[in-house]
Amino acid sequence: MNWLMEFIATACFTGKLPKMPGTWGSIFAAILIYLFWIPNLKAQLLIIAITFILSVISSDYLAKKLGNKDPDEVVIDEVLGMEITFLGLNAYHNLKLVFLGLILFRVIDIMKPPPIRYFEKLPGGWGITIDDAIAGIIAALILRAIGGLL
Template structure:
């Protein structure tokens, strides 16, 4: 297996059926926890940035010469989008010096919301998906992750009586 395929499929996770995108999002959860435990919010942000560019490269390599711009086995984009959806939790845990696992309802919300926005392709998520390029493959999940993160913050504000 070449490096682009290892990165793009997240070490083969993209070959798990059914719903490889959901499996990609699911495998992102323990990795986000590990990154947060090892280096807090800064390490998670660094991993997102590095993962985005590695994923963009891997996607371009895997789809070169193909008519399918977004094969289902490419799930690195789901990992990056899911990590973005978890950023509010990482920030809060890092800032308040508490266990990120203490916010377990937020983990569930981030996972479900990211999957919702990724699957429905609402608004700018669909626009990025329709780019039909390797950049679009990555961007639609970045945008879905941002939408999920915003809703996670709104839900947390409602729960904690801020809104």
């Protein structure tokens, strides 16, 4: 069970890659979205709900195990943020859209504009997960605004 929680929290261990684990986790999510994102809103919402629950539980577990409030190797929250970025969009095999969403999400996740920092203060897996969910919402709104302009 311990290895499974770590496997989930680190998004198939991509969070253990060197130097920029959040970016590696986001790239991993972008690849999955490009290859498998189902253009069905109900299916997307189900995937996001499952990822959200897994993120809160597994990130809380690993944070406690490592004694770190928000360990760098926990990247399941980046996967969730990326999924939210593409909610309602058909990103399946759309390289330009996935790349743009990836860049937007990473910039927002790194910069953490208000109100994202507020949500980081929530306890345990909630704080780890919800700040990236909010970053995903902001990225989704910007992605749609850019798409409307194009």
